[in-house]
Amino acid sequence: xxxxxxxxxxxxxxxxxxxxxxxxxxxxxxxxxxxxxxxxxxxxxxxxxxxxxxxxxxxxxxxxxxxxxxxxxxxxxxxxxxxxxxxxxxxxxxxxxxxxxxxxxxxxxxxxxxxxxxxxxxxxxxxxxxxxxxxxxxxxxxxxxxxxxxxxxxxxxxxxxxxxxxxxxxxxxxxxxxxxxxxxxxxxxxxxxxxxxxxxxxxxxxxxxxxxxxxxxxxxxxxxxxxxxxxxxxxxxxxxxxxxxxxxxxxxxxxxxxxxxxxxxxxxxxxxxxxxxxxxxxxxxxxxxxxxxxxxxxxxxxxxxxxxxxxxxxxxxxxxxxxxxxxxxxxxxxxxxxxxxxxxxxxxxxxxxxxxxxxxxxxxxxxxxxxxxxxxxxxxxxxxxxxxxxxxxxxxxxxxxxxxxxxxxxxxxxxxxxxxxxxxxxxxxxxxxxxxxxxxxxxxxxxxxxxxxxxxxxxxxxxxxxxxxxxxxxxxxxxxxxxxxxxxxxxxxxxxxxxxxxxxxxxxxxxxxxxxxxxxxxxxxxxxxxxxxxxxxxxxxxxxxxxxxxxxxxxxxxxxxxxxxxxxxxxxxxxxxxxxxxxxxxxxxxxxxxxxxxxxxxxxxxxxxxxxxxxxxxxxxxxx
Amino acid sequence: xxxxxxxxxxxxxxxxxxxxxxxxxxxxxxxxxxxxxxxxxxxxxxxxxxxxxxxxxxxxxxxxxxxxxxxxxxxxxxxxxxxxxxxxxxxxxxxxxxxxxxxxxxxxxxxxxxxxxxxxxxxxxxxxxxxxxxxxxxxxxxxxxxxxxxxxxxxxxxxxxxxxxxxxxxxxxxxxxxxxxxxxxxxxxxxxxxxxxxxxxxxxxxxxxxxxxxxxxxxxxxxxxxx
Numbered sequence: 001x002x003x004x005x006x007x008x009x010x011x012x013x014x015x016x017x018x019x020x021x022x023x024x025x026x027x028x029x030x031x032x033x034x035x036x037x038x039x040x041x042x043x044x045x046x047x048x049x050x051x052x053x054x055x056x057x058x059x060x061x062x063x064x065x066x067x068x069x070x071x072x073x074x075x076x077x078x079x080x081x082x083x084x085x086x087x088x089x090x091x092x093x094x095x096x097x098x099x100x101x102x103x104x105x106x107x108x109x110x111x112x113x114x115x116x117x118x119x120x121x122x123x124x125x126x127x128x129x130x131x132x133x134x135x136x137x138x139x140x141x142x143x144x145x146x147x148x149x150x151x152x153x154x155x156x157x158x159x160x161x162x163x164x165x166x167x168x169x170x171x172x173x174x175x176x177x178x179x180x181x182x183x184x185x186x187x188x189x190x191x192x193x194x195x196x197x198x199x200x201x202x203x204x205x206x207x208x209x210x211x212x213x214x215x216x217x218x219x220x221x222x223x224x225x226x227x228x229x230x231x232x233x234x235x236x237x238x239x240x241x242x243x244x245x246x247x248x249x250x251x252x253x254x255x256x257x258x259x260x261x262x263x264x265x266x267x268x269x270x271x272x273x274x275x276x277x278x279x280x281x282x283x284x285x286x287x288x289x290x291x292x293x294x295x296x297x298x299x300x301x302x303x304x305x306x307x308x309x310x311x312x313x314x315x316x317x318x319x320x321x322x323x324x325x326x327x328x329x330x331x332x333x334x335x336x337x338x339x340x341x342x343x344x345x346x347x348x349x350x351x352x353x354x355x356x357x358x359x360x361x362x363x364x365x366x367x368x369x370x371x372x373x374x375x376x377x378x379x380x381x382x383x384x385x386x387x388x389x390x391x392x393x394x395x396x397x398x399x400x401x402x403x404x405x406x407x408x409x410x411x412x413x414x415x416x417x418x419x420x421x422x423x424x425x426x427x428x429x430x431x432x433x434x435x436x437x438x439x440x441x442x443x444x445x446x447x448x449x450x451x452x453x454x455x456x457x458x459x460x461x462x463x464x465x466x467x468x469x470x471x472x473x474x475x476x477x478x479x480x481x482x483x484x485x486x487x488x489x490x491x492x493x494x495x496x497x498x499x500x501x502x503x504x505x506x507x508x509x510x511x512x513x514x515x516x517x518x519x520x521x522x523x524x525x526x527x528x529x530x531x532x533x534x535x536x537x538x539x540x541x542x543x544x545x546x547x548x549x550x551x552x553x554x555x556x557x558x559x560x561x562x563x564x565x566x567x568x569x570x571x572x573x574x575x576x577x578x579x580x581x582x583x584x585x586x587x588x589x590x591x592x593x594x595x596x597x598x599x600x601x602x603x604x605x606x607x608x609x610x611x612x613x614x615x616x617x618x619x620x621x622x623x624x
Numbered sequence: 625x626x627x628x629x630x631x632x633x634x635x636x637x638x639x640x641x642x643x644x645x646x647x648x649x650x651x652x653x654x655x656x657x658x659x660x661x662x663x664x665x666x667x668x669x670x671x672x673x674x675x676x677x678x679x680x681x682x683x684x685x686x687x688x689x690x691x692x693x694x695x696x697x698x699x700x701x702x703x704x705x706x707x708x709x710x711x712x713x714x715x716x717x718x719x720x721x722x723x724x725x726x727x728x729x730x731x732x733x734x735x736x737x738x739x740x741x742x743x744x745x746x747x748x749x750x751x752x753x754x755x756x757x758x759x760x761x762x763x764x765x766x767x768x769x770x771x772x773x774x775x776x777x778x779x780x781x782x783x784x785x786x787x788x789x790x791x792x793x794x795x796x797x798x799x800x801x802x803x804x805x806x807x808x809x810x811x812x813x814x815x816x817x818x819x820x821x822x823x824x825x826x827x828x829x830x831x832x833x834x835x836x837x838x839x840x841x842x843x844x845x846x847x848x849x850x851x
Binding site: 422425557 | 637643734
């Protein structure tokens with residue numbers, strides 16, 4: 001096929017992006033090369049609309065070992081132990097095919113964590129659906145919950161906390177954000193930076209099939225009526241193979257054979273090979289005829305774009321091939337030497353003994369476009385004037401019943417009962433509380449984690465909303481007696497080419513940054529999902545915060561249940577009667593305007609630290 | 625007491641079982657599914673998980689694996705064989721235990737605490753157990769036990785029903801049955817009562833900070849009966 005502007009646009013590239021590619025290459029790319037550019041330059045992989053703003057985030061701290069830019073963030077929890085964690089979206093695929101979309105979301109994030117040498121110890125998820133009355137909601141919810149359970153339960157990693165909300169702005173775009181935490185020895189962390197010339201490049205895991213081709217491009221576009229046609233772009237998960245891959249990788253990581261390792265996630269072999277070479281400032285040569293394929297006659301184009309799951313790319317020390325192969329043979333996984341590192345600083349692809357693509361790495365990585373998109377500030381809405389005399393006609397018990405039965409408030413046990421939350425034998429706080437808690441196996445330490453988002457607040461006033469979710473995460477961790485350490489975020493927004501949506505993004509990030517700086521609660525990893533929009537209707541801005549905290553002695557963990565009769569109950573912090581954006585105002589008074597409650601970061605920190613201090617002094621009732 | 629936990633590809637409660645056994649004083653070792661033989665043991669455990677992905681049918685591929693011949697020989701010579709969750713499914717697939725485990729009645733995976741009633745104490749697992757009702761934990765999608773009327777009759781006649789789902793007070797009915805199992809059956813023995821398969825996971829209930837600690841009683845009791 002001849003590559004023209006039309007073909008480039010079909011691949012999701014913009015007109016000027018295509019001319020820039022031709023200019024940089026000093027020629028027209030062939031189809032395989034075009035595919036590689038489209039995969040690397042799309043929003044999902046390049047962060048081209050968000051990068052400018054993400055740079056401002058607060059990412060450093062005493063306990064941060066690795067901030068954003070790797071497969072996942074890493075924090076130090078003492079005694080050579082470190083926690084690797086990240087949250088990631090799988091929104092677009094989950095709307096098209098809820099079971100597989102959600103399942104592979106869980107699979108993908110777990111790979112990001114064990115790629116770094118960590119054994120996954122906990123999963124969390126934040127899922128958002130359209131109105132409970134909408135005809136698609138029931139089916140999507142069921143599919144997503146089954147998918148998350150189907151994958152996580154099979155691997156044997158407990159799902160310890162989560163969040164489920166309903167809002168009509170998700171009618172055409174549901175959100176599925178999955179988070180994983182892993183435990184690693186801080187001296188044995190693996191990174192994706194390739195190093196050394198002529199080192200063998202190894203492919204391990206499942207075979208490559210035709211599933212998921214163009215997945216990353218699909219996730220970088222809005223939806224229209226032809227959404228059913230996109231089904232083949234959704235990957236199919238195989239948790240059993242992932243479990244084998246997890247065990248095999250950890251076994252190989254026990255010695256010093258691996259130089260660099262990267263999971264083949266979005267944009268598969270393309271992004272993994274380019275990222276490893278780019279970080280190592282090297283070139284990479286791949287012989288695509290050596291790639292284990294599931295289907296016959298796969299072309300270089302298909303092999304490079306496939307998003308088949310459960311695959312890893314490894315740069316190995318020379319001479320360790322036989323040793324590594326033995327391990328993967330034991331676990332019945334494919335193993336193939338498919339290339340080597342070079343000093344050409346190019347990605348060079350060979351197929352059937354012919355060179356089929358050659359692109360300088362920097363054109364794909366550093367030279368990817370960065371946009372400074374125009375954006376609009378959201379004004380703080382006027383505070384509503386409630387006529388408090390009117391409340392007198394309301395019966396308190398009726399209001400309480402309505403609030404408690406609201407789908408966003410009601411008990412979600414029926415969801416988390418479908419997730420194995422006790423496997424691995426260290427879950428000491430199950431879902432349903434403020435945060436899930438797992439012990440660090442064999443030690444006195446425990447890790448608390450929660451996921452929080454507040455689309456209503458972020459929609460009403462993004463700057464306040466951004467601060468609010470960081471504070472909520474902070475509070476949730478403190479509520480279980482954990483010292484908050486760091487966060488990961490999943491930034492779900494509408495179309496960044498629209499000023500309003502872009503503005504929501506910019507201001508939410510600003511709010512997140514301000515709060516995380518003040519609370520010394522740095523962002524160590526994350527992911528951006530734009531284009532959550534169907535037929536011109538976008539979602540409410542929904543940044544999700546995944547917070548992680550440490551309990552130094554798990555016996556001091558706090559739980560939310562009342563312990564015995566006669567205990568005193570206190571409210572700590574000032575209640576100033578803010579009603580705007582509350583469930584009460586929105587659902588009972590039908591008042592959907594008004595600002596979110598103001599955030600006072602000084603109070604937030606002061607109260608948080610005080611409560612944490614008190615918890616150590618055992619002013620509370622202990623576990624029975 | 626020496627124990628061996630078999631690891632199949634896809635097992636995921638093998639480590640938990642190892643931790644529990646060692647905590648109570650078993651000398652435990654892990655055995656890989658592709659091994660020819662099992663080291664000298666007093667108890668063999670088939671742990672929970674998704675052996676071979678549970679593709680085809682839960683436990684069916686594992687029941688044809690290399691190691692399983694040694695497990696069957698060990699069981700037939702009177703050795704103690706314990707199958708938890710996926711291990712129970714594997715035991716029914718090998719024929720060491722009667723019946724099958726179908727998908728749960730409400731078609732969902734269930735992870736929850738349950739109460740089970742100990743139905744028979746004339747065996748090496750539950751003899752002299754201090755409690756009649758244990759609080760244990762289930763986590764499965766296919767735990768709905770079923771067998772033919774003849775098989776059920778013979779299970780009942782020989783006291784081969786080991787544990788049944790019940791309420792905290794021992795009530796056995798539809799509401800205390802989490803998965804639709806026939807007669808609320810949560811676990812059964814073979815004829816000689818040396819082979820026990822059950823869906824609940826005692827290894828997840830071994831200290832007070834976890835979901836409960838009745839699992840401890842179970843393990844301690846096996847040890848006490850061995851002495």
